[in-house]
Structures are given as C-alpha cells and as structure tokens.
Amino acid sequence: xxxxxxxxxxxxxxxxxxxxxxxxxxxxxxxxxxxxxxxxxxxxxxxxxxxxxxxxxxxxxxxxxxxxxxxxxxxxxxxxxxxxxxxxxxxxxxxxxxxxxxxxxxxxxxxxxxxxxxxxxxxxxxxxxxxxxxxxxxxxxxxxxxxxxxxxxxxxxxxxxxxxxxxxxxxxxxxxxxxxxxxxxxxxxxxxxxxxxxxxxxxxxxxxxxxxxxxxxxxxxxxxxxxxxxxxxxxxxxxxxxxxxxxxxxxxxxxxxxxxxxxxxxxxxxxxxxxxxxxxxxxxxxxxxxxxxxxxxxx
Amino acid sequence: xxxxxxxxxxxxxxxxxxxxxxxxxxxxxxxxxxxxxxxxxxxxxxxxxxxxxxxxxxxxxxxxxxxxxxxxxxxxxxxxxxxxxxxxxxxxxxxxxxxxxxxxxxxxxxxxxxxxxxxxxxxxxxxxxxxxxxxxxxxxxxxxxxxxxxxxxxxxxxxxxxxxxxxxxxxxxxxxxxxxxxxxxxxxxxxxxxxxxxxxxxxxxxxxxxxxxxxxxxxxxxxxxxxxxxxxxxxxxxxxxxxxxxxxxxxxxxxxxxxxxxxxxxxxxxxxxxxxxxxxxxxxxxxxxxxxxxxxxxxxxxxxx
Numbered sequence: 001x002x003x004x005x006x007x008x009x010x011x012x013x014x015x016x017x018x019x020x021x022x023x024x025x026x027x028x029x030x031x032x033x034x035x036x037x038x039x040x041x042x043x044x045x046x047x048x049x050x051x052x053x054x055x056x057x058x059x060x061x062x063x064x065x066x067x068x069x070x071x072x073x074x075x076x077x078x079x080x081x082x083x084x085x086x087x088x089x090x091x092x093x094x095x096x097x098x099x100x101x102x103x104x105x106x107x108x109x110x111x112x113x114x115x116x117x118x119x120x121x122x123x124x125x126x127x128x129x130x131x132x133x134x135x136x137x138x139x140x141x142x143x144x145x146x147x148x149x150x151x152x153x154x155x156x157x158x159x160x161x162x163x164x165x166x167x168x169x170x171x172x173x174x175x176x177x178x179x180x181x182x183x184x185x186x187x188x189x190x191x192x193x194x195x196x197x198x199x200x201x202x203x204x205x206x207x208x209x210x211x212x213x214x215x216x217x218x219x220x221x222x223x224x225x226x227x228x229x230x231x232x233x234x235x236x237x238x239x240x241x242x243x244x245x246x247x248x249x250x251x252x253x254x255x256x257x258x259x260x261x262x263x264x265x266x267x268x269x270x271x272x273x274x275x276x277x278x279x280x281x282x283x284x285x286x287x288x289x290x291x292x293x294x295x296x297x298x299x
Numbered sequence: 300x301x302x303x304x305x306x307x308x309x310x311x312x313x314x315x316x317x318x319x320x321x322x323x324x325x326x327x328x329x330x331x332x333x334x335x336x337x338x339x340x341x342x343x344x345x346x347x348x349x350x351x352x353x354x355x356x357x358x359x360x361x362x363x364x365x366x367x368x369x370x371x372x373x374x375x376x377x378x379x380x381x382x383x384x385x386x387x388x389x390x391x392x393x394x395x396x397x398x399x400x401x402x403x404x405x406x407x408x409x410x411x412x413x414x415x416x417x418x419x420x421x422x423x424x425x426x427x428x429x430x431x432x433x434x435x436x437x438x439x440x441x442x443x444x445x446x447x448x449x450x451x452x453x454x455x456x457x458x459x460x461x462x463x464x465x466x467x468x469x470x471x472x473x474x475x476x477x478x479x480x481x482x483x484x485x486x487x488x489x490x491x492x493x494x495x496x497x498x499x500x501x502x503x504x505x506x507x508x509x510x511x512x513x514x515x516x517x518x519x520x521x522x523x524x525x526x527x528x529x530x531x532x533x534x535x536x537x538x539x540x541x542x543x544x545x546x547x548x549x550x551x552x553x554x555x556x557x558x559x560x561x562x563x564x565x566x567x568x569x570x571x572x573x574x575x576x577x578x579x580x581x582x583x584x585x586x587x588x589x590x591x592x593x594x595x596x597x598x599x600x601x602x603x604x
Contacts, residue, residue, distance in 0.1 A: 035405045042402065043419045046477070050422065052445055053434040065443050111330045124323040130331065137338040139593050141538050143562050144582040147569050148344035149337065151355065171333045202322040231427040233541040234562070238570060249429040253545050256433050263437050270430030281425045285418055288425065292482065293489045 053274075057081070057267035064264045080268035088259075090269055092244065093251030097230055097273075100162070100247055104169035104229035105222050111171050112221060116179025117210045121192065131180075138173040143234055150238055164239045165247070169229045175221050182217035183210060220291045223280060230277070248273045342586075349580035355573045367580035377581065380564040383468055387560060388536035391475040392529055398476065399483035400525075404517065406484070407491035420481035428478075432545035435474045436461065439546075464558045467547050471558060474542065483528055490524030491517070523599070530596040534589055538562060561585050 051071070056064055058076040084090040119131050149168065158164030187210060195205050236250045246254065252269050259265060281288060312320065349367055353360045371377045423431065438446050439460035447457040460470045498516050518525075540562040547558045554571075557563055561581065569578030 038402070038405070039416055043416055046419050046423060046480070048445075049431065049434050049438060049477070052438060053430075056437065067443060067448075069443065069445055069448055111333065114326050115330050118323050118326050122319060122323045124320045127323075130327070133339065134334055137334060137342065139590065140338075140342050140586055141534075141589050143538055143540065143565070144586045144589070145338075145341035145345045147565075147575055147579050147582060148341040148348060150570075151575065152336075152341070154355070168337050171330065171337060173334075173338075176330075202319060202326075206326070227425075231429075233429060233544075234566070237544070249427060249541075252429050252433060256436070256545070257548070263440075263443075266433055267437065270433050273430040274426045277426050278422070281422070282418070285414065285421070289417065289421060289485055293485050 050274075053267045053270055056263055057271050059264050061262065061264055065261075080264040081272075083265050084268050084272060088251065088255045088265075088269070089243065090248075090251060090255075090272060093246050093248045094272065096246060096251075097248040100166055100169070100232070100236075101226045101229040103162075103166050105225040107166075107170040108172045108175050108225040109218055109222055112175030112179040113183075113211060113214050113218065114206065115176035116181075116183050116214075117206055119176065120180040120184045121187070121189070134173045134176060142168065146235065146238065153239060159239055160242050160245060161239075162245065165232075165236050165245065166229075168235055169225075169232065172221075172225060172228075175225065178217060178221055179214060182214055187213055220287065223284065223288065224291075227277065227280075345579050345582050345586070348576055349583045351576040353574075353576040353579075355575050360576075363576070367577045370577060371580055371584070376559060376564060380559045380561045380581075383464075383559055384537055384539065384561045387468060387472055387475070387539055387558075388533045390469075390472045391479075391536050392532045394472065395476045395479055395483050395532060396525070396529065399480055399487060403484050403487035403491055404513065407488060417481075417485075420484055422481070423478045424480075424482045428541045429545055431478065432474070432542045435470075435542075436546045439470055461547055462556060464547070464556060467556065468558045471539075471542055471546065474546075475536065475539075479532065483532075486524060486528050487521070490521050494520045526599045527596070530592055530599070534592050537585065537588060537592075540566070 055071060055073055057080050058078070059070075059073045060075060060077050060079065063070065063074060115134070119127065153159055153164045153167070156164075158167070191209065192205055195209055200208070230247075231249060232247065233249045233253075236245075236247050237253075240246055240250060243251065243254065252266070252273055255269060256266050350362060350364060351360050352363045352366070438444050441447065441457055441459040441462065444460070446460065447455075451457070458466065461467045494517065498520065499512070502512050502516050539560050543558050543560050543563050544566075547556055549555055554567065562585070565578045565581045565585070568574045568581065
C-alpha cells in the first residue's frame with residue numbers, strides 16, 4: 001500500500017509492464033510516441049469545455065451568436081463579468097456559497113474531531129453499536145431521505161432560511177471515521193495518560209492535545225467538506241425559493257433559465273463558480289489526488 | 300488506554316472511569332442528536348411515509364399500506380425513470396472504464412503521468428457540476444454550439460442534442476464520462492502499480508506479451524480495483540440529478556424535455572405534485588437499489604481480500 005503514494009505523484013513509480021522489454025529500442029520509441037500523442041489528444045478533449053467557456057465569457061453578445069464560432073474572441077470584452085454585478089446578484093450568490101460552505105466545514109470539522117476522538121480513544125457501553133449506526137447512515141444516499149427532512153424543515157419554519165440550507169451539511173460520517181483513524185494512528189495512549197497524570201481533564205485533552213494534532217487530516221477533511229457544501233444543489237433547490245438565499249450553483253441554474261440565450265453572461269458566471277475550486281486544486285493538486293486515490297482504496 | 304474491568308453494570312466502574320464515560324456521552328450527545336435528526340430519523344421516516352397517502356398540506360394522512368408500491372408497478376413514468384437511470388449508469392460506467400483502462404495501462408509503464416496531464420485530466424472531476432453542465436449545454440446548443448459546428452465538417456446536419464430525451468440521455472452520458480475520466484484513470488493507475496513486477500518478469504520468461512499478458516496477468520490482478528470503480532461509479536450514477544435538471548429542463552424549468560431519471564421523478568412527484576407518500580415509496584426503491592449495490596461491493600471486497 002505504501003507504494004501507491006509514490007505511483008501517483010512522484011518519480012519513484014514502480015517498474016511496470018514496460019520494464020521487461022527494455023532491450024527493444026525502436027518499437028518502444030514508437031509506442032511511447034503514440035502514447036504521448038494519444039495523451040495530448042485526450043488532454044485537448046478534456047480542456048475544450050473549459051476553453052470554450054472562458055472564451056465565450058469574454059465575447060460581446062454579437063460575437064457569441066456569430067457563425068462560424070471563433071475559438072478566440074475577436075473583440076475581447078470584460079462586459080460579461082461586469083454584467084455579473086448588475087443583472088443578477090451573483091456577488092450575493094457567491095458570498096452565500098462562501099458562508100454556507102464555511103459554516104458547514106467548521107461544523108463538520110468540530111463534530112468529526114470530537115466524534116473521532118471519543119470513538120477512537122475511549123471505551124464505553126454502546127460504543128461499537130453507536131459507531132456502526134453512524135457509519136451505516138453513509139450508505140443511504142442523502143437524496144433518498146430528502147422528503148421527511150424537507151417536511152421537518154417545513155414544520156420548523158426553516159424553509160428560506162440559512163439554517164435550513166446548512167442543516168444537513170453539519171455532519172459527515174466519513175469525517176468521523178477519518179478522524180478516528182487519524183487520531184488512533186497518530187496520538188498514543190501514553191501521551192493522553194501522561195496528560196491525565198498532569199491533571200488534565202478530558203475536555204482539556206481534547207482542546208489542547210487532540211485538536212492541534214489532528215490538523216493534517218483536518219485539512220484534507222476540510223477541503224472535502226467545503227467542496228461538498230459548495231456543490232450542493234438539490235437540497236438548496238428545495239429549501240431556498242428566494243434568490244437572496246441562492247448559492248452559486250442555484251443562482252447559476254435559475255439565471256440560465258431566465259437568460260437562456262445570453263451565453264456570454266452565463267459563461268462568466270460559470271467561470272466565477274468554478275474558479276475557487278480550481279484555485280484550491282492548483283495549490284493542493286497532489287494532496288487532493290492522493291487522498292482521493294487512497295480513500296478509494298481503503299474503503 | 301486505561302484498563303477497564305469486565306464487570307457488568309455501570310456501578311462496577313471506578314469513579315475515574317465513570318467520569319471518563321460521562322465525558323464520552325456528554326461529548327457525543329450533540330453529535331448523536333444531529334445524526335438522529337438529520338440522518339437516522341429521516342431514513343426511517345421515508346419507509347414509514349411510503350405507506351401513507353400524504354400531500355404535505357392538510358392534516359389528513361390515511362394509511363394505505365402498500366398501495367403506493369402497487370401504484371409504482373403500473374406507473375409508466377416510474378419505469379421510464381428506472382430504465383433511463385439504469386441506462387445512464389450502465390453506459391457511463393462501461394464507457395468510462397473502456398476509455399480509462401487503456402490509458403491507465405499505457406501510462407503504467409515507466410511513464411508517469413506528468414503533473415501537467417494529471418491536472419488536466421483531473422480538472423473536470425473537481426469542478427462543480429452546475430457550471431460544467433451550463434458549459435456543456437452551450438457546447439450542445441443546436442444552433443450555435445461548437446459540437447454541431449465541428450460535426451458540420453463531416454457533413455452532418457445540426458442535431459438538437461438536448462431536445463429529445465432519447466438523444467439527450469447520451470449527451471448526459473458523454474458528459475459524465477468526460478467528468479469522471481481522470482478519477483477512473485488515477486484509481487486504475489494505483490491498482491496497476493500495485494501489481495508486483497515479478498509477475499511480469501515471469502510472464503516474459505514464459506514468452507507472454509501484449510494481449511495475453513494483459514489478459515492473464517494485468518486483468519486478474521486488477522480485478523478488485525476494477526470492480527470497486529465499477530460499483531462506486533454505478534452508485535454515483537444512480538443518484539444523477541443536477542445535470543438533468545440544468546441541461547434538459549426547458550426555460551423556466553419546464554419539464555417537457557427532461558430526461559426522466561429516478562431522482563427527477565421523485566422530485567417531480569414529491570415537490571411539484573406534493574405526493575409525498577408516493578415519492579417516498581420511490582425513494583425506498585432507490586435506497587434498496589443502492590443498498591443492493593453496496594452489498595455487492597462488500598461481498599466483492601471480502602472475497603478478494
């Protein structure tokens with residue numbers, strides 16, 4: 001399992017299937033040239049939607065609907081991005097997304113660290129049963145119990161409120177599982193016992209030992225939680241019926257139904273919505289890909 | 300960890316242990332309450348509600364037993380949704396693996412996926428669905444879309460990709476394959492690189508190369524991760540909703556052209572027609588499908604381990 005980390009991002013990949021034909025020079029060159037070519041073609045296919053989106057976002061309305069289409073705008077303009085601040089409250093949508101995702105991330109981190117610590121480091125009656133129940137909830141897709149949850153929000157008068165939108169995103173069973181694994185493997189029982197002998201209460205241990213030591217796993221979980229709340233769609237669609245509460249995803253959707261032909265403006269909005277995720281990805285590419293590959297393997 | 304006696308009953312614990320146990324329950328209380336309210340109770344309620352005729356508004360909520368399920372059996376829209384969702388999931392997963400497997404195998408040699416390609420192939424997977432769905436809707440645009448423009452070079456007439464549900468589902472599948480390709484490749488690469496090199500050395504001594512090497516060594520050893528990707532992708536595909544909503548609903552979210560998938564049908568029955576009990580019955584079916592797939596996954600993991 002340890003080798004997987006190298007295989008994905010670093011130079012120390014294991015010798016693979018190709019290693020045994022090292023003698024044959026020419027066929028191998030042809031082969032690797034063909035692979036490179038195919039890779040490049042694939043890469044172009046992968047980025048075309050992004051390029052097309054960015055290109056359209058800088059086109060004036062007349063050029064957007066010109067035929068044949070220009071891949072590069074002839075008269076680039078930022079007017080679509082300016083339009084985002086005027087015609088639809090995209091700044092508001094953006095801030096809503098930031099607010100919703102931040103609250104969700106903080107709540108998930110808090111509940112996951114506490115839950116992971118208690119489930120990982122203590123023995124108490126009912127522990128295994130409770131842990132199993134929490135994990136089992138992850139198997140059932142969220143959308144399949146959205147109806148009673150919605151009905152509860154109606155009863156609580158939480159429709160069209162931030163708390164209504166955020167509520168389901170306060171907890172994550174995978175988060176508790178992840179933090180439990182992390183705390184079990186990085187924090188020794190001796191350390192906790194030493195703290196107890198020094199007179200630390202359990203709460204004190206939680207805040208001054210466990211919390212600082214779970215930072216690395218917390219970072220990965222934080223990115224995951226933030227992304228999950230950022231891309232929330234079906235739940236906000238049900239709960240938020242006034243546009244002041246729309247998140248970026250919902251704002252963009254409703255906006256495209258209203259201005260279905262103004263693709264310049266729509267693409268500018270899409271770029272704005274994609275941007276935060278891309279920035280995070282550019283900076284943390286390796287960690288993100290590795291953690292996705294590893295969680296895939298472990299579960 | 301402190302030793303805890305095996306004596307039964309709460310009074311058997313020392314006061315120190317008791318204070319630790321009190322801490323556990325106290326710390327877990329808010330978490331358990333949140334899980335109960337936001338996950339456990341709604342999951343149970345869904346099963347419960349599926350036995351009632353419930354319109355959300357009004358206090359009358361007659362118990363009708365399995366009538367909702369009987370209704371589903373005769374409901375053409377429901378069967379269409381099941382058919383579409385299965386087609387979407389099956390085709391996405393098979394196409395996705397058929398495309399990503401050769402790429403991963405080609406890359407698994409000495410070549411490593413350079414950070415540049417890695418970033419590009421992974422980009423669609425990490426970007427949010429709605430902006431990408433809007434971008435693809437623009438690509439698929441019948442009059443000004445770039446896809447019809449490219450196809451016009453090959454002499455093809457413009458196609459209304461998203462206008463007819465029978466075509467639109469394939470447009471959705473293509474986008475899904477595009478979005479998850481990088482994820483598939485990364486997971487398969489991990490699996491390929493975990494195959495010990497000795498197997499290949501032994502094979503080359505026996506004279507196995509190319510296809511026979513792939514068939515007899517790579518494929519069997521890759522099977523666990525292949526199955527893992529297969530099942531998780533299928534589960535994810537069964538929960539498709541956002542792209543359908545964004546790309547195939549008409550202006551003002553008119554449902555005429557929507558590709559009817561399971562979640563869309565639940566959404567429409569529950570939140571357009573307020574047939575909450577009926578929609579709950581559908582949600583139970585969705586849950587059972589996903590549970591069955593998960594069980595298959597657990598079984599596979601166990602048998603391979």
